Amino acid sequence: MNDTKPVNPAIIAVAITGSVPRKKDTPAIPVTPAEQIESTHEAYEVGAALVHIHVRDDDENPSSDARRFAQVAEGIRRHCPDIIIQFSTGGRGRSHAERGAALVWGPDMASLATGSVNFPNMIYENPPALIDTLAAEMLERKIKPEIEIFDLSMLYKAAQMVDAGTLATPPHVQFVMGIQNALPVRRQTLEFLLAELRALIPDATWTAAAIGRHQLLVNEWALELGGHLRT
Amino acid sequence: MNDTKPVNPAIIAVAITGSVPRKKDTPAIPVTPAEQIESTHEAYEVGAALVHIHVRDDDENPSSDARRFAQVAEGIRRHCPDIIIQFSTGGRGRSHAERGAALVWGPDMASLATGSVNFPNMIYENPPALIDTLAAEMLERKIKPEIEIFDLSMLYKAAQMVDAGTLATPPHVQFVMGIQNALPVRRQTLEFLLAELRALIPDATWTAAAIGRHQLLVNEWALELGGHLRT
Ligand SMILES: [Zn+2]
Numbered sequence: 430m431n432d433t434k435p436v437n438p439a440i441i442a443v444a445i446t447g448s449v450p451r452k453k454d455t456p457a458i459p460v461t462p463a464e465q466i467e468s469t470h471e472a473y474e475v476g477a478a479l480v481h482i483h484v485r486d487d488d489e490n491p492s493s494d495a496r497r498f499a500q501v502a503e504g505i506r507r508h509c510p511d512i513i514i515q516f517s518t519g520g521r522g523r524s525h526a527e528r529g530a531a532l533v534w535g536p537d538m539a540s541l542a543t544g545s546v547n548f549p550n551m552i553y554e555n556p557p558a559l560i561d562t563l564a565a566e567m568l569e570r571k572i573k574p575e576i577e578i579f580d581l582s583m584l585y586k587a588a589q590m591v592d593a594g595t596l597a598t599p600p601h602v603q604f605v606m607g608i609q610n611a612l613p614v615r616r617q618t619l620e621f622l623l624a625e626l627r628a629l630i631p632d633a634t635w636t637a638a639a640i641g642r643h644q645l646l647v648n649e650w651a652l653e654l655g656g657h658l659r660t
Numbered sequence: 661m662n663d664t665k666p667v668n669p670a671i672i673a674v675a676i677t678g679s680v681p682r683k684k685d686t687p688a689i690p691v692t693p694a695e696q697i698e699s700t701h702e703a704y705e706v707g708a709a710l711v712h713i714h715v716r717d718d719d720e721n722p723s724s725d726a727r728r729f730a731q732v733a734e735g736i737r738r739h740c741p742d743i744i745i746q747f748s749t750g751g752r753g754r755s756h757a758e759r760g761a762a763l764v765w766g767p768d769m770a771s772l773a774t775g776s777v778n779f780p781n782m783i784y785e786n787p788p789a790l791i792d793t794l795a796a797e798m799l800e801r802k803i804k805p806e807i808e809i810f811d812l813s814m815l816y817k818a819a820q821m822v823d824a825g826t827l828a829t830p831p832h833v834q835f836v837m838g839i840q841n842a843l844p845v846r847r848q849t850l851e852f853l854l855a856e857l858r859a860l861i862p863d864a865t866w867t868a869a870a871i872g873r874h875q876l877l878v879n880e881w882a883l884e885l886g887g888h889l890r891t
């Protein structure tokens with residue numbers, strides 16, 4: 430996925446590698462560290478200012494290997510000195526204990542899903558103790574969180590953590606729509622999420638993202654509603 | 661929990677035994693089948709028309725034992741001939757495979773949570789395949805579902821199932837608020853859930869329930885918003 434998103438009018442972000450597609454599905458997808466670094470560099474040269482990093486193991490499986498994260502991040506730092514580096518702490522095929530392992534490297538930002546929800550064929554597991562552990566690590570290392578909101582309760586949980594001082598502030602929030610069994614692509618839903626965000630975490634910045642064919646529609650809504658864009 | 665709730669002006673429901681409290685916490689709680697039957701009978705004599713049933717094993721642990729469900733339900737049917745019998749398919753301490761085992765008895769209604777969410781110290785696990793299995797069993801046996809909504813995506817999932825014909829209609833919906841890490845006790849939230857329910861499953865009946873000290877407040881909101889009461 431070569432997604433680019435202006436995070437504010439001056440910031441364009443790139444998600445170089447998601448957790449799902451493989452070379453056999455999408456031959457152009459960068460999965461080795463060298464490919465990821467080069468792909469980020471290309472995006473950086475045309476204006477990307479933030480990179481969201483997932484890593485894979487040698488068999489292209491999603492991985493939490495801290496050395497792999499460090500290898501990709503160090504290469505990116507060398508080629509793109511002032512890019513904002515964001516690590517994924519997401520879960521597909523990764524054990525709970527390992528998901529925060531790469532945070533010791535000290536990226537500028539890291540993603541954090543503040544609850545559990547059903548995905549198409551599985552539970553996306555973010556149990557309370559894991560959320561607390563990841564948030565504490567990010568707070569201690571001054572890593573800015575990007576809160577991934579896959580369901581409404583995750584927004585309330587993030588707001589409670591901000592109030593309790595257990596989440597670094599202000600967080601950046603991403604609403605994710607269009608995943609089967611989680612939130613649908615629905616304008617009313619995004620407007621309600623946004624109203625609640627403004628009421629409960631007024632200093633948060635936000636974006637909205639959708640999966641697949643609804644991506645452009647949700648971008649348009651986000652723009653109309655004053656959010657940052659992901660394309 | 662001797663909760664009583666008018667499900668419509670003519671229906672009062674009783675939840676004789678939840679999944680959490682034990683004799684040592686609440687000595688009056690009925691946990692043996694004989695106690696559950698007698699407790700239901702007492703409520704029936706003062707007007708209860710629906711009973712929501714959880715069962716325990718001999719050590720007071722939440723159980724899915726189909727024989728235990730049958731024993732309680734048969735006793736209740738004998739003492740309270742026209743009461744509506746609703747079985748829980750909820751999860752605490754119960755394996756996924758066992759959670760629908762008691763539906764073969766053929767209760768009038770059964771609860772169904774249409775998604776997964778964080779609870780205070782754990783994930784409340786309702787993976788997609790389990791939801792489909794329970795809903796199919798209920799559809800086949802003409803058991804009316806009470807959809808338990810612990811987070812927003814569960815409402816959208818229920819609506820999709822109604823549209824797909826995989827959920828018996830019209831469902832009864834219960835919004836559950838005030839569980840830590842799930843939905844808070846918040847008026848705006850209930851109003852939004854209700855607007856979405858009316859838009860997506862217009863023939864559903866509904867109630868709202870809260871845990872512990874917020875129970876009366878949420879009852880009041882439900883009454884003001886045209887729902888059925890749980891006290
Ligand atoms: Zn380069």
Ligand SMILES: [Zn+2]
Binds near residue numbers: 447483517519540
């Ligand atoms: Zn990611």
Ligand SMILES: [Zn+2]
Binds near residue numbers: 697698701739
């Ligand atoms: Zn009796």
Ligand SMILES: [Zn+2]
Binds near residue numbers: 712750
């Ligand atoms: Zn129950």
